[in-house]
Structures are given as structure tokens and as C-alpha cells.
Amino acid sequence: MKVYDPPAWADRLITKFCPEAKVEEIQGDLHEAFHWRCEERGQTIAQWLFIYETLRVIRPDLSHPLQNVKNYIIMYKIYLRTGWRFLLKHKLYSTLNILGLALGISFCWLAYLYTNDEISYDRHLANxxxxxxxxxxxxxxxxxxxxxxxxxxxxxxxxxxxxxxxxxxxxxxxxxxxxxxxxxxxxxxxxxxxxxxxxxxxxxxxxxxxxxxxxxxxxxxxxxxxxxxxxxxxxxxxxxxxxxxxxxxxxxxxxxxxxxxxxxxxxxxxxxxxxxxxxxxxxxxxxxxxxxxxxxxxxxxxxxxxxxxxxxxxxxxxxxxxxxxxxxxxxxxxxIHLDDTYGHYNGIVGAANIDMMKTFLIIGLFCLIISIINYSNFTVSLYIHRASEIGLRKVVGAGRSSIFSQLITESFLSCILACILALGILAILLPQFSDFIGKNYSLDILINQRFLLGACVILVLTSFLSGAYPALVLSRFSILQSLKGEQKVRSGKWITQGLLALQFMIATGLIAGVITMQKQVNHLANFDTKIDYDNVLMMRIPGSEAKLLQFVNDLKALPEVAEVAAISGYNGTGIETSEQRVEVAHLRLEGDLLSMLDIAVTEGRNFDPNLGSDRSDKVMVNQALVKALGIENPIGATIPFDYGELKNPTIIGVVEDYLYNSAKTKVKPLVIYQSPQYQLNQVYVKLNTTAIFDESLFASIWSDHFDPFPFQFRFLEARYKDEFRAEQLLINLVGTGSAVAIFLATIGLLGMVGLQLGLRLKEVSIRKVLGADNSSLYRLFTSRYLMVISLGIVGGLASSYFSISAWLEGYAYRIDMSMLIVAPTIFIVLIIGISTILGQISRVLRANPVTFLRSE
Amino acid sequence: MELIGSLEEIVLMILLNHERSNSVDIAKHYHDALNKHISIPAIHVVLKRMEKKGWVKSEFGEPTAERGGRRKRLYSATASAYNMMTQLNSVKSELWKGITKPSLRYEGL
Structure with missing residues (x-):
């Protein structure tokens, strides 16, 4: 008769959950009963009964689940203790490792915090x-x-x-x-x-x-x-x-x-x-x-x-x-908060800064990736110190999986320490961070279910990702070679260098991004707006037009004031011709704004204050409008502009395409008129060049007319520069991010070079004894890392090219990604990289060769 | 006198009849006597409880092939169990005597 076996997995379940003293009896009895039932009632029933009874064994009065778990706890305690000792033994590298991880984790936390907050908008409302x-x-x-x-x-x-x-x-x-x-x-x-x-x-x-x-x-x-x-x-x-x-x-x-x-x-x-x-x-x-x-x-x-x-x-x-x-x-x-398509006004608080959010997430992740790579590379490079330990563990009976779990436990230890440090960093950064993005975060935002959950996910993922590669490499060591001290990491070298290159790739990409953004914003800030901003200030008027005109008259009487003009602001409408519809802006003017802002009239003439007809059906247009409508001889031509009472006006002059909106968009067609179709609500004042601006003087005239509204004004130049505040914020952010990234990558390089040179101390010493001069040694050791860094630079430039070009696409007036961006990027990364390598090498070269040679 | 559960009583009686049995033997005897199946862990629990009360004692037997080379744990009843059971049985038969002419009262059965 065929002898069957009970299902193996159920069998293993018993060994897991039964207290050791009882396993033999219970498992034996179940097996015996299985065979008895096989004969009596057939195999299938016996099998089902075996499974059923196995599950019945797992009950408190028969087995104590904790008793077995206790062994695991003891084991992991020992893993943690070994890991802790190892950290203490290599204090420098441990500190670098944990510091790097902490920086990466805290950046990631900030990004998570920010994103989480923006996404949480309005989701708390019932229904x-x-x-x-x-x-x-x-x-x-x-x-x-x-x-x-x-x-x-x-x-x-x-x-x-x-x-x-x-x-x-x-x-x-x-x-x-x-x-x-x-x-x-x-x-x-x-x-x-x-x-x-x-x-x-x-x-x-x-x-x-x-x-x-x-x-x-x-x-x-x-x-x-x-x-x-x-x-x-x-x-x-x-x-x-x-x-x-x-x-x-x-x-x-x-x-x-x-x-x-x-x-x-x-x-x-x-x-x-x-x-x-x-x-x-x-x-x-x-x-x-x-x-x-x-x-x-x-x-x-x-x-x-x-x-x-x-x-x-x-x-x-x-x-x-x-x-x-x-x-x-x-x-x-x-x-509403995340989607900017429909704008945010009339009772709706401003939108999320999606660009900022994305950049933050990317930078946070990048920093974390770099520090994870650092951890992996350091640990793999320190393998030589672990080889005999692992060999001995294997001799005593540890399998690959238990070595693996030991090393993962160690990375978990480092990550927990890093998390604690990251909390400290977060406490320091949070006030500045919330200032920076215009939010009001305080530390108690951390005690929040979702944040804690996210923090745990980051912790577990980080420790697994950073520990996996070293754990895989080290657990594969052969017993004999590692005990003899001959174990070498064979396949690891390429991976290590690849990861190093990846770090430099990320750093390069970020630096290229920062330089591009700065150049673009400078380009816009120094853009030829065709307007002379000097000494011009503007005020928004809260009162009626009659009050505004009185106010303008009072201002004109001041000796400091050179010119005053009032406008309606730039409003939008459309011109319908038989073929097309052209979106145009229109502006009502009172006073000589054009000469005040030094806006050139290319054809025809400016408005003449003495001509009454100029105040009714005459308009000036900009070059963009002439081009959009395809008018050959603009002066004297009528355009099908229709707004309020103003219908089919005649063009008397063409102005240059001066920049009346943000430099982020192209100058749109513009119609300027003097006829009263729109309420005047802004006043522009040009001060005499010799005059000293006295705010209180203006404020007192203001309060004569517009009390209780507070006196508010902007200098045009400051207002124009303010347009780029969002960009400037983004630059600061990417700048900080890339500084941290390059710092972390440098730590990685520093550690790697130090560790690898440490393994070749004898080689260096012998070379020196045999008469190698320093410069050839420098060349020998630099060339390989230089290769890695160059690879990183090329990769970083190539991969950032697309995202940078896409960002630039959003600007009507933009720079190209040229040598002016590429060259400084390469320069910065190379300088930092080479100086790190050279510093480490010179430390080794300066040492006396005898110290390393006498021990053998 | 310590109380005894009904399953405990039956298992104990089986053990008094067959010394040095393990739980599978008990399950077999249980099946023979009552024509009902019983799960092995249930017997384990009962045995463990009775061992604590001092009614059964155990020793290891020889390993056998069908147990995958594991030793048996063989249970026997103790003297105190025997005393307790005789006492219990006399109490029971005393009580049973009190039931007069059962056939008259429970005629339908």
C-alpha cells in the first residue's frame, strides 16, 4: 500500500507555533493519526482532518505563540547589537552615512508634508x-x-x-x-x-x-x-x-x-x-x-x-x-485648489503652486536616492571588515537568508537613527520652510495620522532599498575565501561606480536647472520692455472718477512731480473682422502716458490735448495690432473696434510693442483711446529726477481725497521685478536642493575614494618605495573616478535637457540652453569632484610608506 | 473533590482500561466505544489539563516510522485518578438508585 505524507506546509505551521517541548509529541501524534485515518477513511479526508487539527493546535492552551517569537527577538537584538558595534567602529563613515540619510529623509518629509497639505484642501468638508x-x-x-x-x-x-x-x-x-x-x-x-x-x-x-x-x-x-x-x-x-x-x-x-x-x-x-x-x-x-x-x-x-x-x-x-x-x-x-484652469478669485483662496510642489517632491526624492546610494556604496566598500564575521556566521550555520536579514536589520538601525536626526533637522527647517512657501506649519502638524504613516513608509522603504544591495553582495560570500581574507567583491565594482555616476548625474541635472532658471529670470528682468520705468510710481484709486481727477490736479501742483497720467488699466475684448476675431487689450488714457514712460511712437502722432476730436473717435494702436489685422497704411485707417460708445475709430498713431503685461507672455494687440468708455482707476506719477520721494507728502494729499483708505503705491520697476517672485522662489528652492544634492554626492565620493584607497594602501606604498613620483600616482588614481564623474555629467546634461527645454517652452521670451549654461555646470561639478578626489589621494600619498609596509 | 468534565471522564476511563496509550490510541478507543470521531488536539488539551490535576502521568515511548521518527508520549492514569473515579462512580450509582422505576415515568422512551 502506498504511504502518503501529510501536507508539508501544515506540518511547518506546527513547528512554528508549537512550543518546542511539545512539538515532538503533537506532531508525532498528528502524523500517526493521519496514517490511521488514511487506512480507515481515505487519504482526502485524512488530509483535511490533518489541516483542521493543525489549525486547532494553534490555541493558547496548547501552544504559546510568543514563546517562539521570543527566539526571534533575541536574534534581532543580537543583530542590532552587532550593527551598533559596527557603527561605533567606523565612526566617520557611520556619521557621514547617517547624516546623508537624515538630510535625504528630512527633505522627503518636507516634500511629503507639503504635498499632503495641498492635496488635503477641501477634502474635510462633509459630502x-x-x-x-x-x-x-x-x-x-x-x-x-x-x-x-x-x-x-x-x-x-x-x-x-x-x-x-x-x-x-x-x-x-x-x-x-x-x-x-x-x-x-x-x-x-x-x-x-x-x-x-x-x-x-x-x-x-x-x-x-x-x-x-x-x-x-x-x-x-x-x-x-x-x-x-x-x-x-x-x-x-x-x-x-x-x-x-x-x-x-x-x-x-x-x-x-x-x-x-x-x-x-x-x-x-x-x-x-x-x-x-x-x-x-x-x-x-x-x-x-x-x-x-x-x-x-x-x-x-x-x-x-x-x-x-x-x-x-x-x-x-x-x-x-x-x-x-x-x-x-x-x-x-x-x-479647486489644485487645478488652476478656472482661476481663483471671488471668494476662492489662491491655488496650489503645482510647479513648486512637483519640484519639491523631485528634489526630496533625489536627495533620498543619493543618500541611499551613499549608504549602499559605503557598506559594500566596508565589506572587507565584515568578511570574516560573515564567514564565521556561515560556518556556525547561518544561511544566506539570515545574513541578508541581519544586514537589512543593520540598515534599519541606521535609518532609525537617521530618522531621529531628520526630526531634529525638520524642527530647525520647518519655520523657514513654511515661511518660504507662504504657509503656516508648526511642529504639531507632525502628529498626524497620515504624516506618521508616510514617515513609516519612507523609513521602511529607505532601509530596505539602502540595505538590499550590500546585503545581497555580502550574503553571497563564500565561507572559505572570507575566512582566509581573500574574499573580493567582483560584480559589485560596476554597480558601485554606476551608482556613483547616477549621483553625479542627479546633481548635474539640478545644477543645470538652477543655472538655466537664473539665466532665464535675469533675461526677463533685464528684458527690453521699451518702457522707461525710472521714478514712476502707480496707485490704484478706490474712489470715483471725479475724485480721481481732483486728486490728479492736486498732484500736478506739487513741485516734485514731473507728470501725471490716469488710466483705466488694461482690459480685454475682441475685434471681429469678416475673416477672424482678434483678442485685443484696450486702455483708456487721460494725460500723456506715452511720453511719461518714453514709449516710442513709430508712425503717426501722439494724442494732442488741444484737439477735441482726439477725445472721441481717435485711437492709437500698437504694432502687434497692425500686424494682426494686416493693415498696410495704419494712419487714417478705421478698425472694427467696438466697445461701449466707441465704434469703428480711426487710427492716428502706432506705438512700439511696449510690454504692458508680464514678460512671460507675448505682447498682445492693444488699442489706446481717450474717450470715456471705461472708468479711470489708476494714476501714474513721474517724479522729477532731482526730487526726493517723500511718502508722507503724498499720503497727506491722498487722505484729503480718499480717507479712510490707506495710501498704497508701487514703483513700476519694483512691480515689474515682482512678476518673477514665483520664479525666484523656485530658483531658491532648486538652488538649495542642488546644493544639498551635490553635498551628498560629494560625501559619497569622499567615502568611496577613501575606502577604496584604504584597500590599496600597500600598493601605493610599494609604488612609492619603488620610486613612483606623486604626479603619476595622482594621475593613476584620479583617472578612474574622473571617468565616473564625466559619465555622470554627460548623463545629467542629457536627461535634464528635455525637462529644462519643456520649462523654457512656457516663456514667450526665452533663452536657449547653450554653452553658457552647460559650461558653468560642468565646471562646478568637475571642480567639486576633482578637489574631493585629490584631497583624499593626497592624504594617502603624504603618509609614510613604512607605516603600511612594516606589518607584513 | 475536584470537578471533572465529561470528555475528561471518558478519556480517563479509557486510560484506566488501557495503560500507556498516546492520544491516537485514545482516539481509536474513543471511536470504538462511542462510534464517534474526535480530534487529536482536543485529546491533547484534555490530557494536558488532567496532567496538571495529577490524574495522569506520561513517559516517552519508542520512536516509530509512521510518526516520522518521533517518540510517542504515553499516558497512564495515576492512583489518585483511580480513587477519584471509584468515588465518583459510587456517588453516581447512589444517585441512580434514587431514580425509581424509571420505565414508569418515562414510558414513551
């Missing part, structure tokens, strides 16, 4: 997946305009006619001055429907959410209440808000707990939307496409989103006077 913002894709020409907003009329109609919509909540941002005793505080606030309180889940500390529906109702946040000294007695308090239209009194109905910072709709003060309704004209409330607010829509069922979008678009076509192709869409509230 956020049912909450949308109404947006529109408007296509008057080939170009689609993404409009992030809606109108009062749209909101009301949709709420009324679409049954799938539960609620429509209107919000609109505004601005006013609060009088507090002597001071006036500028304060942004939101007009909001009462339902917003529910949607945001505001917790009312004082008062009730229900009384927020009358035009005089106002609620504010705890922190604003504290600022106004009305904490605890806020309800019923009267707050006067003044804006350009005068002063209004509001009654505080409640105080809510501050809104979490990761909320897109967040304000310290809210006024009932009814206040906005009663203050607005009937026309602006009922005009269909008068987009000047945001509406949140809560739909009943997420699945009906497209249906609601279709219905909204249909209703739009029925009501709108615009013929143009339009799609009304719903943007999920959780995407």
Missing part, C-alpha cells in the same frame, strides 16, 4: 464629493476662455429649474474698512448665502447660524473677533463697514470657529448675501452672463453630474444673449 463650483468654457473665437465664476441670475435659475440640484450657494468677495476706535482696519469679507455655514461646517461659538439672512447680518471668525476686542460680547455688536460708496452698519449675529487653513473658501468675515442683493442694481442681478461671483452647487447624486451640466448648458442657451459656443460645467470642490 465634498457632491459639492461643485459652477464654471464656464466660453468659446467666442478659436480660443476657449475658462471662466471660473457665474452670475446671480444663473445661480437662481439653476436652483429653480434643475431638480437634481439640492442647493446653490452664492459667494462674492468684497472689501471694506472697519472703524475700530481711532484706527481703520482694511478687511476682506464674503457675501454669502446662509447655507454656506452648513457646507463649510462652521461651528458657531457665539450666536446662531439661523439668523444670517437679513441685509444687515454679519458673522465673523474668532480671531477677527479677538482682533476687534469683542470676544464673548460680539452678538449684537454693530460694525461699520465703509467702501467707496459710503458707510453701512452691520449687526454681528455670530462668531464662528476659525476656518481650517486648507479650505478654499475661507474668510474671517461674512455678510449676508441679501446685503449684496439690496446694494446692487436690478440690472446687474438679472443680466444672465454678468459673471462676477462664484456659486457652489450641491447635487443630490454624484452620478447625475453630467446630466446637470447638460441641463445647465441648455438653460444657458435659452437665456443668454451671447451666441458663442458655451459649456457650463461643474468643477468638484476638491479640485
Amino acid at each position: 465634498h464629493e457632491k459639492l461643485f463650483r459652477i464654471v464656464a468654457d466660453f468659446k467666442p473665437s478659436d480660443k476657449t476662455h475658462h471662466i471660473g465664476g457665474s452670475s446671480n441670475a444663473m445661480s437662481l435659475k439653476y436652483a429653480e429649474e434643475i431638480p437634481e440640484i439640492d442647493q446653490v450657494i452664492r459667494i462674492k468677495s468684497s472689501y471694506g474698512m472697519i472703524k475700530k476706535e481711532e484706527e481703520t482696519l482694511p478687511q476682506e469679507f464674503l457675501y454669502a448665502d446662509q447655507e454656506l455655514i452648513d457646507v463649510l461646517g462652521l461651528f458657531m461659538v457665539e450666536g446662531h447660524a439661523t439668523s444670517f439672512d437679513l441685509p444687515n447680518d454679519l458673522i465673523l471668525s474668532e480671531s477677527l473677533a479677538a482682533k476687534l476686542n469683542i470676544r464673548g460680547k460680539a452678538v449684537g455688536h454693530i460694525i461699520s463697514l465703509s467702501d467707496e460708496n459710503g458707510q453701512t452698519d452691520f449687526i454681528v449675529r455670530g462668531v464662528y470657529e476659525d476656518i481650517p487653513l486648507n479650505t478654499s473658501i475661507r474668510s474671517d468675515m461674512m455678510v449676508s448675501f441679501t446685503a449684496y442683493e439690496s446694494a446692487s442694481t436690478e440690472r446687474s442681478l438679472t443680466t444672465w452672463f454678468n459673471i462676477n461671483m462664484n456659486s457652489l452647487v450641491k447635487i443630490h447624486d454624484v452620478a447625475s453630474r453630467t446630466l446637470v451640466e447638460e441641463k445647465m448648458t441648455d438653460i444657458h442657451y435659452k437665456n443668454s444673449s451671447h451666441e458663442a459656443e458655451t459649456f457650463i460645467k461643474l468643477q468638484p470642490v476638491s479640485q
Whole structure:
């Protein structure tokens, strides 16, 4: 009769979980019972019963699971102790290793923290997946305009006619001055429907959410209440808000707990939307496409989103006077922060800086990769000190897998130490970091479930990745050779050098990136804008046009002031010709802006203040417009420009394409007119070159006209430079990142060269004794590392070429990736690399050869 | 007197009948006597419990091939177990005597 065996895996389970004293009896009994049952009831049943009984064995009254685990604990304790001793024995390399890992880990943590925060926006709102913002894709020409907003009329109609919509909540941002005793505080606030309180889940500390529906109702946040000294007695308090239209009194109905910072709709003060309704004209409330607010829509069922979008678009076509192709869409509230397509205004707090986020993640990962490589390379290079230990372990009976797990445990030890150090680094960096990205992080953000989870994942991954390669190499050592001290790492050399090259590749890429960005921003900052900014300051005027003109007159009387001009700001519209539609900007002018800013008139003439007709149907255009419309003789030609009362005006002059917008985009076609189609709201002042700017003088004239609004002004030059603030931030970031990266790579190189030379001390000494001179020795040892570094440089330049070119694509006026970028990059990396190598070699060469030779 | 479970009682009686048995032997006897199957770990648990109470003692036997070369642990009942069981049985038969003319009262059975 055939003898069967019980299933092996179940058998192993018994050995794992049974206390050792009992294994023999229990396992023997189960086997015996198995054979008995095979005869009695057949093999299948016996097998199933064996499995069943095996599982029954794992119970507390028969086996103690912990008793066996205890052995593992003892084993890992010993692994950790050996690892700790090894760290202490090689203090320099351990410190370099752990420091590198700590830097890498802390950068990664920062990146994780930042990304996590940006992604968390609005996800804490209850039912956020049912909450949308109404947006529109408007296509008057080939170009689609993404409009992030809606109108009062749209909101009301949709709420009324679409049954799938539960609620429509209107919000609109505004601005006013609060009088507090002597001071006036500028304060942004939101007009909001009462339902917003529910949607945001505001917790009312004082008062009730229900009384927020009358035009005089106002609620504010705890922190604003504290600022106004009305904490605890806020309800019923009267707050006067003044804006350009005068002063209004509001009654505080409640105080809510501050809104979490990761909320897109967040304000310290809210006024009932009814206040906005009663203050607005009937026309602006009922005009269909008068987009000047945001509406949140809560739909009943997420699945009906497209249906609601279709219905909204249909209703739009029925009501709108615009013929143009339009799609009304719903943007999920959780995407508002991350997606910049529809903009962030009218009550919606600014977007995430996706570029910054990505760069941070990439740099964090790069730093971590470099430090992981450092760890691997160091550990592999220190193998010689471990060879006999591993040989002996193998003699005693350790298998490859247990050596592997020992070395992984050691890397885990290093990583834990690095994590502790990284926490320290984080504590130091966090305040600067949050300053840098304009956030408000404090250390208690670390005690957060998601962060802890992420930190654990980073810890485990890092220790595995950094330990795996050395563990694989070392666990393959042969017993005999390692005991005899003859064990060599054969395959490892290429990998080690490859990894070294990879480090330099990353560092090179980052440095090339920094240099490109700096050059590009310099290019833009020193761009020929065709405007003379010198001594020109601009002010935004909060009052009516009449007040503005009086203010301009007062300014003209000042001896410091050379010229004053007022403009409407650059607004957009389109010119329709029979063939095409051209997007144009238009500007209303009062005063001689062109000569003030030294803008050249290439053809025709400037506006003449003495000619009355220049104030009605005459315009000036820029060269871009002439080109876009293809006009041959612009002077005297009429263009089909149509804005307000101004129709088909005549061109009297052409100006150069001066840069009126950011240098990031190409100069668009522009129409300049003097006829009053748009309210003047900005004043430009050019100071006399000899004059000393006296802010208080301007401020006093300002307060004569525009009290209580604070006097605010910008010098044009500073304003232009400010355009590149985001880029400058990015440069600082990549700069820091690449500094850390090259530092880590240098540590790696330093350690590698030191360790490998350490193995060749005897060789160096013999060469010296036999008469080799220093320069030939330098050449001998430098050449190999130089190869590795050059490989890294080439790889880094090649791989960064694409991402850098893609970044540059985003700029209308850009530099090319030329030798001016490549040469300094190569220079920096080579200098750092070579000086590191030479430093290590000279240390060896300076030593007396006798010290290394006498021991044999 | 220490309490005894019903499975414990049966296993103990099997052991009183057959000295030096291991759990598989007990399972076989159990099957013969009651015509019911029992799992080996259940017997292990019972034996272990009774060993703690001092009713059974154990020794190692010889290794056999069908056990994969492992030794048997052979269990026997102790004197105290014997005393306890006689006492228990007399108590039981005393109690049984009290049940008069069972056939009259439980006629349907």
C-alpha cells in the first residue's frame, strides 16, 4: 500500500507555533493519526482532518505563540547589537552615512508634508464629493476662455429649474474698512448665502447660524473677533463697514470657529448675501452672463453630474444673449485648489503652486536616492571588515537568508537613527520652510495620522532599498575565501561606480536647472520692455472718477512731480473682422502716458490735448495690432473696434510693442483711446529726477481725497521685478536642493575614494618605495573616478535637457540652453569632484610608506 | 473533590482500561466505544489539563516510522485518578438508585 505524507506546509505551521517541548509529541501524534485515518477513511479526508487539527493546535492552551517569537527577538537584538558595534567602529563613515540619510529623509518629509497639505484642501468638508463650483468654457473665437465664476441670475435659475440640484450657494468677495476706535482696519469679507455655514461646517461659538439672512447680518471668525476686542460680547455688536460708496452698519449675529487653513473658501468675515442683493442694481442681478461671483452647487447624486451640466448648458442657451459656443460645467470642490484652469478669485483662496510642489517632491526624492546610494556604496566598500564575521556566521550555520536579514536589520538601525536626526533637522527647517512657501506649519502638524504613516513608509522603504544591495553582495560570500581574507567583491565594482555616476548625474541635472532658471529670470528682468520705468510710481484709486481727477490736479501742483497720467488699466475684448476675431487689450488714457514712460511712437502722432476730436473717435494702436489685422497704411485707417460708445475709430498713431503685461507672455494687440468708455482707476506719477520721494507728502494729499483708505503705491520697476517672485522662489528652492544634492554626492565620493584607497594602501606604498613620483600616482588614481564623474555629467546634461527645454517652452521670451549654461555646470561639478578626489589621494600619498609596509 | 468534565471522564476511563496509550490510541478507543470521531488536539488539551490535576502521568515511548521518527508520549492514569473515579462512580450509582422505576415515568422512551 502506498504511504502518503501529510501536507508539508501544515506540518511547518506546527513547528512554528508549537512550543518546542511539545512539538515532538503533537506532531508525532498528528502524523500517526493521519496514517490511521488514511487506512480507515481515505487519504482526502485524512488530509483535511490533518489541516483542521493543525489549525486547532494553534490555541493558547496548547501552544504559546510568543514563546517562539521570543527566539526571534533575541536574534534581532543580537543583530542590532552587532550593527551598533559596527557603527561605533567606523565612526566617520557611520556619521557621514547617517547624516546623508537624515538630510535625504528630512527633505522627503518636507516634500511629503507639503504635498499632503495641498492635496488635503477641501477634502474635510462633509459630502465634498457632491459639492461643485459652477464654471464656464466660453468659446467666442478659436480660443476657449475658462471662466471660473457665474452670475446671480444663473445661480437662481439653476436652483429653480434643475431638480437634481439640492442647493446653490452664492459667494462674492468684497472689501471694506472697519472703524475700530481711532484706527481703520482694511478687511476682506464674503457675501454669502446662509447655507454656506452648513457646507463649510462652521461651528458657531457665539450666536446662531439661523439668523444670517437679513441685509444687515454679519458673522465673523474668532480671531477677527479677538482682533476687534469683542470676544464673548460680539452678538449684537454693530460694525461699520465703509467702501467707496459710503458707510453701512452691520449687526454681528455670530462668531464662528476659525476656518481650517486648507479650505478654499475661507474668510474671517461674512455678510449676508441679501446685503449684496439690496446694494446692487436690478440690472446687474438679472443680466444672465454678468459673471462676477462664484456659486457652489450641491447635487443630490454624484452620478447625475453630467446630466446637470447638460441641463445647465441648455438653460444657458435659452437665456443668454451671447451666441458663442458655451459649456457650463461643474468643477468638484476638491479640485479647486489644485487645478488652476478656472482661476481663483471671488471668494476662492489662491491655488496650489503645482510647479513648486512637483519640484519639491523631485528634489526630496533625489536627495533620498543619493543618500541611499551613499549608504549602499559605503557598506559594500566596508565589506572587507565584515568578511570574516560573515564567514564565521556561515560556518556556525547561518544561511544566506539570515545574513541578508541581519544586514537589512543593520540598515534599519541606521535609518532609525537617521530618522531621529531628520526630526531634529525638520524642527530647525520647518519655520523657514513654511515661511518660504507662504504657509503656516508648526511642529504639531507632525502628529498626524497620515504624516506618521508616510514617515513609516519612507523609513521602511529607505532601509530596505539602502540595505538590499550590500546585503545581497555580502550574503553571497563564500565561507572559505572570507575566512582566509581573500574574499573580493567582483560584480559589485560596476554597480558601485554606476551608482556613483547616477549621483553625479542627479546633481548635474539640478545644477543645470538652477543655472538655466537664473539665466532665464535675469533675461526677463533685464528684458527690453521699451518702457522707461525710472521714478514712476502707480496707485490704484478706490474712489470715483471725479475724485480721481481732483486728486490728479492736486498732484500736478506739487513741485516734485514731473507728470501725471490716469488710466483705466488694461482690459480685454475682441475685434471681429469678416475673416477672424482678434483678442485685443484696450486702455483708456487721460494725460500723456506715452511720453511719461518714453514709449516710442513709430508712425503717426501722439494724442494732442488741444484737439477735441482726439477725445472721441481717435485711437492709437500698437504694432502687434497692425500686424494682426494686416493693415498696410495704419494712419487714417478705421478698425472694427467696438466697445461701449466707441465704434469703428480711426487710427492716428502706432506705438512700439511696449510690454504692458508680464514678460512671460507675448505682447498682445492693444488699442489706446481717450474717450470715456471705461472708468479711470489708476494714476501714474513721474517724479522729477532731482526730487526726493517723500511718502508722507503724498499720503497727506491722498487722505484729503480718499480717507479712510490707506495710501498704497508701487514703483513700476519694483512691480515689474515682482512678476518673477514665483520664479525666484523656485530658483531658491532648486538652488538649495542642488546644493544639498551635490553635498551628498560629494560625501559619497569622499567615502568611496577613501575606502577604496584604504584597500590599496600597500600598493601605493610599494609604488612609492619603488620610486613612483606623486604626479603619476595622482594621475593613476584620479583617472578612474574622473571617468565616473564625466559619465555622470554627460548623463545629467542629457536627461535634464528635455525637462529644462519643456520649462523654457512656457516663456514667450526665452533663452536657449547653450554653452553658457552647460559650461558653468560642468565646471562646478568637475571642480567639486576633482578637489574631493585629490584631497583624499593626497592624504594617502603624504603618509609614510613604512607605516603600511612594516606589518607584513 | 475536584470537578471533572465529561470528555475528561471518558478519556480517563479509557486510560484506566488501557495503560500507556498516546492520544491516537485514545482516539481509536474513543471511536470504538462511542462510534464517534474526535480530534487529536482536543485529546491533547484534555490530557494536558488532567496532567496538571495529577490524574495522569506520561513517559516517552519508542520512536516509530509512521510518526516520522518521533517518540510517542504515553499516558497512564495515576492512583489518585483511580480513587477519584471509584468515588465518583459510587456517588453516581447512589444517585441512580434514587431514580425509581424509571420505565414508569418515562414510558414513551
